Amino acid sequence: xxKKYINTFMIALLLVLSTGCDGWLDMRPINGVVKQDYWKTKxxxxxxxxxxxxxxxxxxxGVHVTExxxxxxxxxAYMVGLNQGANxxxxxxxxxxxxxxxxxxxxxxxxxxxNLCNLVVDYAALALETDQTFTEEEMKNYVAEARxxxxxxxxxxxxxxxxxxLVIDAVDTDxxxxxxxxxxxxxxxxxxxxxxxxxxxxxYEGHESNIASKGRMTKYAVNALQADVHLWMxxxxxxxxxxxxxxxGPYGLVPQADWARALFxxxxxxxxxxxxQYQAPQNNPFFQMFSFDQGRRFIAYPSVLEGVYGFNxxxxxxxxxxxxxxxxxxxxEIFKYTSxxxxxxxxxxxxxxxxxxxRLADVMLMKAEALSQLNRGAEALEIVETIRERxxxxxxxxxxxxxxxxxxxxxxxxxxxxxxxxFEGKRWFDLLRVAKMNNYSNLDLLITVAIENAPxxxxxxxxxxxRDTRSHYLPIFNTELNSNPNLVxxxxxxx
Numbered sequence: 001x002x003k004k005y006i007n008t009f010m011i012a013l014l015l016v017l018s019t020g021c022d023g024w025l026d027m028r029p030i031n032g033v034v035k036q037d038y039w040k041t042k043x044x045x046x047x048x049x050x051x052x053x054x055x056x057x058x059x060x061x062g063v064h065v066t067e068x069x070x071x072x073x074x075x076x077a078y079m080v081g082l083n084q085g086a087n088x089x090x091x092x093x094x095x096x097x098x099x100x101x102x103x104x105x106x107x108x109x110x111x112x113x114x115n116l117c118n119l120v121v122d123y124a125a126l127a128l129e130t131d132q133t134f135t136e137e138e139m140k141n142y143v144a145e146a147r148x149x150x151x152x153x154x155x156x157x158x159x160x161x162x163x164x165x166l167v168i169d170a171v172d173t174d175x176x177x178x179x180x181x182x183x184x185x186x187x188x189x190x191x192x193x194x195x196x197x198x199x200x201x202x203x204y205e206g207h208e209s210n211i212a213s214k215g216r217m218t219k220y221a222v223n224a225l226q227a228d229v230h231l232w233m234x235x236x237x238x239x240x241x242x243x244x245x246x247x248x249g250p251y252g253l254v255p256q257a258d259w260a261r262a263l264f265x266x267x268x269x270x271x272x273x274x275x276x277q278y279q280a281p282q283n284n285p286f287f288q289m290f291s292f293d294q295g296r297r298f299i300a301y302p303s304v305l306e307g308v309y310g311f312n313x314x315x316x317x318x319x320x321x322x323x324x325x326x327x328x329x330x331x332x333e334i335f336k337y338t339s340x341x342x343x344x345x346x347x348x349x350x351x352x353x354x355x356x357x358x359r360l361a362d363v364m365l366m367k368a369e370a371l372s373q374l375n376r377g378a379e380a381l382e383i384v385e386t387i388r389e390r391x392x393x394x395x396x397x398x399x400x401x402x403x404x405x406x407x408x409x410x411x412x413x414x415x416x417x418x419x420x421x422x423f424e425g426k427r428w429f430d431l432l433r434v435a436k437m438n439n440y441s442n443l444d445l446l447i448t449v450a451i452e453n454a455p456x457x458x459x460x461x462x463x464x465x466x467r468d469t470r471s472h473y474l475p476i477f478n479t480e481l482n483s484n485p486n487l488v489x490x491x492x493x494x495x
Contacts, residue, residue: 039126042134048124049142052116052149053216055109056276057284063109066276066355067285071104072160072474073425078453079304080334080423084295085288095455096462100475100493107161107477110153114167117153120146122170137202144203147195148217152225152357158188159232159429162473162490166191181486189233196226206250214268215277215354220249224273224358227366232433236370243367246273251360253390260326264336267354271361278352286337287351299332300423301453308418310396320419321392327422334423356424361387365417372410373437377403384409384416391420407442410434414445432472440469468492 038044056065074080075093082094089102098105124142127134150168157164166183168191183191200222206213226242252270254262262269267277278284289297305311309323325342328335337353338346346353368383381403388398397415401408417430431449435442446466454462465471470492481487 039123041127041131042138045120045124045127045134045139045142048116049120049145052113052120052146053277055113055116057278057282063103063106064285065109065113067289068104068106068109069156069355069357070286070289070423070425072156073428074423075104075428077427077431078449079301079308079418079427080298081301081332081453083292083297083299085297087297090297095458096465097458098471098475098493100478100481100489102475103477105161105474105477106479107157107164108480110157111165111167114150114153115170117146117150118168118170121150121168140202141204144199144201144222145217148199148203148222148225151192151195151199151229152217154188154192155225155229155232158185158192159432160474161476164188165487179484179486182488189229192229193226196222196229200226211268211277214272214275217274220246220251221274221358223249224363227363227370228358231366231370234373234437236373239370240367240374243363243370246360246363247367253360253386256321256390256392259322259391260336260339261341263356263359264353265340267356269359271359272356273358273360273363275357275359276355278354280352281349283349283351284337284353284355286353287346287348290334290338291345291348291351292331292333293345293348298334300328300334302332303452304328304422305330305332307452308415308422310394312396315396318394318396319392320394320397322419322422336423361390361420362426365413365420369410369413369434372406372413375404375406377401377406377409380409380413384413387416387420393419410437410442411445436469436472443467443469446472 058064071090071093075090078094082091086094089104092098092102093104121143124139124146128136128139154164154166163182163184165180166188167180171178199217200219203217203219203222205219207216207218223242223245227239227246230236230239230242250270251273254269254271258269263271267275287296305323305328309320311319311323324330326335326339338351340346340350364383365387368380371377371380371383381401393416397419399408399412399415401412403409411434414430414434418427421427421430431445435445443466447463450459450462450466470490473490473492475493476487476489481489
């Protein structure tokens, strides 16, 4: 359903972005003629909102949003290693040589999507004046979708870079600010929550089809993101409340027998809350990243199969059913996004698996994590057991924390998240979220994963780096620093 609007979007995007001068983040201002002439109909508003979604699936300013969602969420967590096709920037991140010249720190694709959302937030209401068929309810929903999608983009940015520029107004004229300074993490998170709280009021619970309801922001996607943000901020009661709203929605865990096929091959399953849509012939970037056909970029570390999933070749019957032929191969091939079945792989022209942002199991384990910090450990453990049973977890990975041992339960949940969401762009954020709890009381988690898998030649340097909490955020990309005199490099990288 989304794809039928792409051509309309491209026309709209050209109109909106084609005028004005180059500036920071390539936010080209729209002149008065375009502003007055474009926002006339509900179809134009719809095309503009769909354009924001489409910006995440295309090669927007040279970078796929979904590719960076993976890179930012996985490379420093040491479940993903380098394959033959890894490039220089991949290698530098894995080896801990993170510099401002590394293009993995390029945030422009996220700000591109943010700017498209800003346009909808600021101008959608103009169409009410000229299109009598456009209802206020429809308009408010589109604005709510834009706010929610903008919040998602900023949540990735604040977790990856810390303090970032907070741009929530569309660029109107050449006189508008094109070089904003950074806002604090606290300010960005406050804006994220404000956007989500406002979006929750007006956004629809579902859209016109199953694909639309999975591929666009809905009230339940807003609630899932709220739970994630509150968990990051250690607002545990509010995280539980947001998660419960999702759990009351129209979702269910897919059966284990359908786990890989329903979630990653077919997509848009009953478990899915929000996923970024790819459809033929529009390919995702994952064939180039994971396929073994031509020695692609990334491979799973051997410790993932044995340490995370508990696989013992001497006891092959005790196997996590989410592991071999589902998430990865025994060779280390990352299989979730290239699979068409246990023994069948996608070709380069068939690489259009969706990128799942939120699914029900994720929200369930978010709730469990929050419960573990609210002295409700027994409830948390029940959720973990439900996920393990559905996933066919190996007996070798069973842990038995006491219901009052919040820290042990928390770590058990973190281990289960590694099994359930391996290579889904969540591991680094999970580790960092738990590590920084209670003023970094769990910093040892980051050190431990580095000791297990970081390159031996750079291990001491990486460990020392991780001990400095300022290093947990990527540097500001040098291109942004050069084009924006108001930006200051993140403190760790000023040395």
